[in-house]
Amino acid sequence: MGIPGVPPSELPDLTRAEDRISFLYLERSVIHRDSNAITATDDKGIVHIPAASIGVLLLGPGTSITHQAVALLADHGATAVWVGERGVRYYAHGRSLAASSRLLTAQAAAVSHRDRRLTVARTMYAMRFPGEDTTNLTMQQLRGKEGARVRRTYREHATRTGITWNQRQYDRDDFASGDPVNQALSAAHACLYGAVHAVIVALGAAPGLGFVHTGHERAFVYDIADLYKAEITIPVAFDVAASNSTDIAADTRRAVRDRVHDGAILTRCVRDIRTLLLQPQPTGPIDDAEDSLSLWDDNDFEVAAGRNYGDTEDVDF
Template sequence: MREIPGTRPADLPDLVRAEDRMSFIYLERCAIHRDANAITATDERGTVHIPAASLGALLLGPGTRVTHQAMMLLADGGSTAVWVGERGVRYYAHGRSLARSARLLEAQANAVSNQSSRLRIAREMYAMRFPGEDTSGLTMQQLRGREGARVRSLYREHAEANGIEWKRRQYDAQDFASGDPINQALSAAHTCLYGIVHAVIVALGCAPGLGFVHTGHVRSFVYDVADLYKADITIPIAFEIAARGSEDIGAETRRAVRDAVHGGSILSRCAKDIRNLLLPSEPEEADYGDVLQLWDGGDRSVVAGTNYDEDVPW
């Protein structure tokens, strides 16, 4: 049989695990290509090499041109390419991941389709934001109320600590520059976090659109998971950057988020949290390799790739 042309995909054990990778790299106004096992970004200043297998998400901003070979390398390495708008504050599309098992996806779909399990996971997500508080008996309305009060308190606390006048969270997704400096910084910081979380979700084989708290959007689960880390990462960074009076809030905020999450185990933390929420009884090192079966009715499955003609009475 003739071999399929092109570079053979890497074997799963040879790839860097999603939680061990760099978080994200944002590129704009450059040509993106491939050199061996590295992604290259070229502009008038020269060429930078980025190891593809150690990259979680590549955020492609305005003015980027990417080659077919570069996308092949990202796909084979299990990295996610995300097309974003100016300063990374709008999401347009993303590439595929290397996920080969539907175990987490099926667990997510089952949980979100049942009201009791959906409420249980939503409560667990809120409990992760309210350390030491019992959320087991709270309704969604009560949980939202507590979260709203918590976020308002966080905003006031960081505003006072950084000497910033805080009014309210207000932004226009169509016009980044229309917001005041702190709202611009919050938007830029949150977008970086969404890119990181989106990369982990897709890499694990989950569905970004099947949320437990958020609903109706293609990134509902991304927003669910990202909300777990805003108080620790993006909100403090945004207020610190806004207090400096930077001329380019978006760029400086992205760099600050990148520096904060680099080596800070956010990818590992995110992957672990998702697994614990969806499959709490499975070991952390569970095998998520190739599995392909046929549904046999009820809870039963049989091996795929087999002719069952003789086993079925006509």
């Protein structure tokens, strides 16, 4: 007798992580399923969303999701992320799309070795400064160079939009206390973090094993998101703040969603993660097509799993 329930889709049949829409934020609605679609029901009616097209479903306050809907998302390799109001707090996420631990193993090996970690961190900074040689700069010099770049980016967009800019200042516990542009920046960054987090877990990497950031459960999320802020979230935030929006959080989410989708950021994010973790040759399929469960041996090789070695090896209990 087989395992009860509907068998999951084969991995090659799933929509690849970089081909999906970036994220969808829902709040104050009931999430269910209808065939292969997720349904969202609120006082305005019902919306159907194809589960295979979702990269990450952001579940805000007031949402209630059924077991069938969660099973459908998991079956299609989508990531559900439970977030706070306006999407600015992260609480939990769903499953990975990956069938192997290839990226995770590479990530753990790199972050645990000082020289390899330094190489990855330097590569992250080099991505912000194309055409410049950063190989001989210390981490302190790189942080200073990055800080100057971000300050310059803020000033440029403030001038472009006519926004008065003082500094990045916000209260994580009081979203409304910030001025419009700081509110928009917080909302925009939260959306980007959600999209990046979804890609990381979909590929089977660890959100907490960062190279520049460290010590936080989303350290690697912040590492990767920082690669795109100057291009995506900072200009979006200044644009929204300059538009005299009456709902900064919602307008910012929509603007980031459009920018992320139009800029094919998921494809870039997948490529960048693989480049960073699989140095020097990030080759092969993005999502390994079959399970590769093995047993580790202390002689630093692997043996096949799923068999009993009691008859072939000496066992001392």
